Amino acid sequence: MLFGKELTMKLSFKYMLYSLFYISSLLLILPQTVCAQENPAGIGYTYKIIKPKNQIGNAGYFDLRMTPEQKQTVEIEFYNMTDKELSVDLSVNSAKTNSNGVIEYGPTKLKNDPSLVYDMKNIIEVPKKVTLQPKETKNIPVNITMPKEQFDGYISGGIYLQKTETNEEKKADEAEKGVVNKYAFIVGMLLSETDVKVQPELVFNKINAGVTNYRNAFLTNFSNTKATYVEGMTVDVQIFKKGSDEVLYESKKENYRMAPNSAITFPVNLNGESFVAGNYVGHILVTAGDKKWEWQEEFEVTQKEAEKYNAQDVSLVQDRGISWKIIVMIVVGVLGTLLVIYLIIHRISNNKVKKAKKRRRKR
Structure with missing residues (x-):
């Protein structure tokens, strides 16, 4: 009986060791992931634009031929599809270009470029909020006031439409863990006065160290200073140590677009590496069709900047915060502790077996 118990204990302990080793291996191998449940609220309404006589073409947005001071x-x-009252928030924004070469017509943290003379916010006026009764259809006015001076090219932007959150929806969003999806519409607005084709003109602004999406990157900023779109743009940026011909980092992207009178900040990622203080050279080549812009600029990464951005890079912070050596030491320590416990139990069991044999001999 004692031998049977001892065998069962050995098998159970071996199973426990194997299980612990398997779980530990998974801990060391599997990447960390964060999951969030989606719980989208219904949009609840539809919209359509009422095209005026000065609409150009048959686009699904406003493309209007205007005159000075018009x-x-x-x-x-708007149409409320639901059986409840709902409201829609409206805002006007000028078109801007994000770091992915995508034009944004909605609210954004991107700043206006200094070349932007006519901000859509100063030309278009809409109600801040529209309230719709159940199943109600309502036409909302969009008031346009054109600048005094005639211009060539485009004034570009959009009207942002988003359902107003109810108190219940706000509480649900606050209670929701992870990413909360919110849905909105954009009504594009394109205003022009002439058929003159304006040619894009790109101007280099700066290149510097920074962080994008919480990761180290060299950031190149340049502007499209004309009131026209840049289509099919290819951007190629190479980073060198000053005095060296070796390319340290490079990023090349194709099929980018730029909005009229907007800037783009193009990132060259360090791919998990730390900034090193020193002097660098950036070579920037931008092409669009038969047009080409090229710059070569020197810049410096100071020790203070390197430390600042390295501390903000989440991949570096994780590397510093999660030491795999420490995890391995912990796993080894746990396994060692379990091994010691096993040896102690094994020794006690052997002693009991020996004592039992002695008692049987005496009998």
């Missing part, structure tokens, strides 16, 4: 009111039709 005042015009166009309309957007």
Whole structure:
């Protein structure tokens, strides 16, 4: 009986050791992931633009031929699909270009470029909020006031539409863990006065160390200073140590776009590496069709900047915060402790077996 118990204990302990080793291996191998449940609230409404006579083409947005100082009111039709009252928030924004070469017509933290003379916010006026009764259809005015001076090219932007959150929805969002998806519409607005084709003109602004998406990157900023779009743009940026011909980092992207009178900040990622203080050279080549812009600029990464951005890079912080050596030491320590416990139990069991044999001999 004692031998049977001892065998069972050995098998159970071996199973426990194997299980612990398997779990530890998974801990060391599997990447860390964060999951969030989606719980989208229904949009609840539809819209359509009412195209005026000065609409150009058949696009699904406003593309209007205007004149200097012209005042015009166009309309957007809203329909509440639900059986409850709902409201829609509206805002006007000028078009901007994000770091992925995508044009944004909605709210953004991107700043206006200094070359932007006519901000859409100063030309278009809409109600801040529209309230719709159940199943109601309502036309909302969009008031346009054109600048006094005639211009060539485009004034570009959009009207942002988003359902107003109810108190219940706000509480649900606050209670939700992870990413909360919110849905919105963009009504594009393109204003022009002439058929003159404006050619893009790109101007270099700066290149510097920084962080994008919480990771180290060299950031190149340049502007499209004309009131026209840049289409099919290819951007190629190479980073060198000053005095060296060796390319340290490079990023090349194709099919980028730029909005009229907007800037782009193009990142060259360090791919998990730390910034090193020193003098660098950036070579920037931008092409679009038969047009080409090229710059070569020297810049410095100071020790203070390197330390600042290295501390903000989450990949570096994780490397410093999660030491795999420490994890291995902990796993080894746990396994060692379990091995010691096993040896102690094994020794006690052997002693009991020996004592039992002695008692049987005496009998």
